[in-house]
Amino acid sequence: MFLFRRRKAAKHVPEWKRQESTTLPEAERRTYLDNAPYLLPKDAQEDERLRFQHYALHHAFSNHYLAPISPDTRTILDVGSGTGIWAIDMAQQFPHAHIIGVDITLTSLPHTLPNTCLFAQADILQGLPFPACQFDFTHQRLLVGAIPASHWPHVVRELIRVTRPQGWIELLEVGTTVQNAGAATERLLSWVRETSQARGIDMAMVTQLGDFLKHAGCQAVEAQDIPVPLGSWAGRSGEMLKLDAIRVFQAMRPRTTMPVEQLDAMLAAAAAEWEQNRASFVFHAAYGRRAGL
Amino acid sequence: MMSTAPPLILTREQASRLQVYLQTYRRYAFAALLPGTDRNTTLRILQTMQGKLIDVIDQKIAPFHLVLTVEEMTTLRTITTELLTLYAKEPVSDQRDAILVDLAALKASIKGS
Numbered sequence A: 001m002f003l004f005r006r007r008k009a010a011k012h013v014p015e016w017k018r019q020e021s022t023t024l025p026e027a028e029r030r031t032y033l034d035n036a037p038y039l040l041p042k043d044a045q046e047d048e049r050l051r052f053q054h055y056a057l058h059h060a061f062s063n064h065y066l067a068p069i070s071p072d073t074r075t076i077l078d079v080g081s082g083t084g085i086w087a088i089d090m091a092q093q094f095p096h097a098h099i100i101g102v103d104i105t106l107t108s109l110p111h112t113l114p115n116t117c118l119f120a121q122a123d124i125l126q127g128l129p130f131p132a133c134q135f136d137f138t139h140q141r142l143l144v145g146a147i148p149a150s151h152w153p154h155v156v157r158e159l160i161r162v163t164r165p166q167g168w169i170e171l172l173e174v175g176t177t178v179q180n181a182g183a184a185t186e187r188l189l190s191w192v193r194e195t196s197q198a199r200g201i202d203m204a205m206v207t208q209l210g211d212f213l214k215h216a217g218c219q220a221v222e223a224q225d226i227p228v229p230l231g232s233w234a235g236r237s238g239e240m241l242k243l244d245a246i247r248v249f250q251a252m253r254p255r256t257t258m259p260v261e262q263l264d265a266m267l268a269a270a271a272a273e274w275e276q277n278r279a280s281f282v283f284h285a286a287y288g289r290r291a292g293l
Numbered sequence B: 001m002m003s004t005a006p007p008l009i010l011t012r013e014q015a016s017r018l019q020v021y022l023q024t025y026r027r028y029a030f031a032a033l034l035p036g037t038d039r040n041t042t043l044r045i046l047q048t049m050q051g052k053l054i055d056v057i058d059q060k061i062a063p064f065h066l067v068l069t070v071e072e073m074t075t076l077r078t079i080t081t082e083l084l085t086l087y088a089k090e091p092v093s094d095q096r097d098a099i100l101v102d103l104a105a106l107k108a109s110i111k112g113s
Helices: A007-012 A044-061 A085-093 A149-161 A183-197 A203-215 A232-251 A260-277 B012-032 B037-058 B070-088 B094-112
Strands: A018-020 A031-033 A075-079 A098-103 A117-121 A135-141 A163-179 A219-229 A280-289 B008-010 B064-066
Touching: A044 A085, A044 A219, A044 A232, A075 A085, A085 A098, A085 A117, A135 A149, A149 A163, A149 A203, A163 A183, A163 A203, A183 A203, A183 A260, A203 A219, A203 A280, A219 A232, A219 B012, A232 A260, A232 A280, B008 B012, B012 B037, B012 B064, B012 B070, B012 B094, B037 B064, B037 B070, B070 B094
Parallel strands: A075 A098, A075 A135, A098 A117, A135 A163
Antiparallel strands: A018 A031, A163 A280, A219 A280, B008 B064
């Protein structure tokens, strides 16, 4: 049976098995999903970071999405909906649209939701529980840490499958490219790549998003690498992204054997470089339309 | 309700070129301008305009009547001027000259609308 769920029902949803980190002091321990390849934690601290990141991205990209979707868009799907904040903000922007979010666990949703937002438990790696051609706009962002390299083509085909002909599919990811990176930043990024690869995640896949869409038959594909300033040198937006990036790297600490002190020193040196070098994190965006009938 | 400007009436080719100009400016802004209120407002307006333009193109009935708000028309005028400046800096070529003429015509048509 497939059910859409609201927050108050979430406690009845079978929970993903969780795994707690034990290498950090108790106050710094984080909780991770055990039965999913997701690199980052799944706990209240991470939910708070994701909400902050949502607004940092809005500052950086000017909007909650990049595709030139119609103002009359009626059905929207958010894959990897997490805290639900993207879907909730899109409900304000598209008050006449039905917006559905899916994630492998629904425990991060707020207690109250707009009437036009629904959330369902689903794992994109296992396929989406929707018939073909359902959505005007299918959106997925920052799931690189959850999708093993070999799954990417399948994931993109699945996103396209549930999108109606002429509907839009949008992907936004960040990899391990920093413009004006110094030596400390390169060391940090190298650590991220190694830590990811150990879990089957290849951060370089995000440079191929546009190709994935084209190879799967999408039309009007736009792909762009967008440098987003990292640091207070770029004002509020840069300050927010820097803080978010630091918290992401800190959240990955239990995923490595590197001593915490060494990792923190590396991160502090990298963050100083971002200000000195006026660095930018490169995001990879791609969107396109499902071919018409 | 936002006031609308007189519609832009576009042939299929003009609509396609306008779509390219809007996308070109968005790419430029994301690549070259720091995030900020003015940049972001312009980007949101252009994105909405693109959505409207694609909607009328999808209807496949040319000439296309693109109805824009006064704010959208003002933004279109501004970015057309900026694109003229950007393209003017590119190496001289037949293609560049054709784009400059086209953008100048677009700017004039916006002024006249």
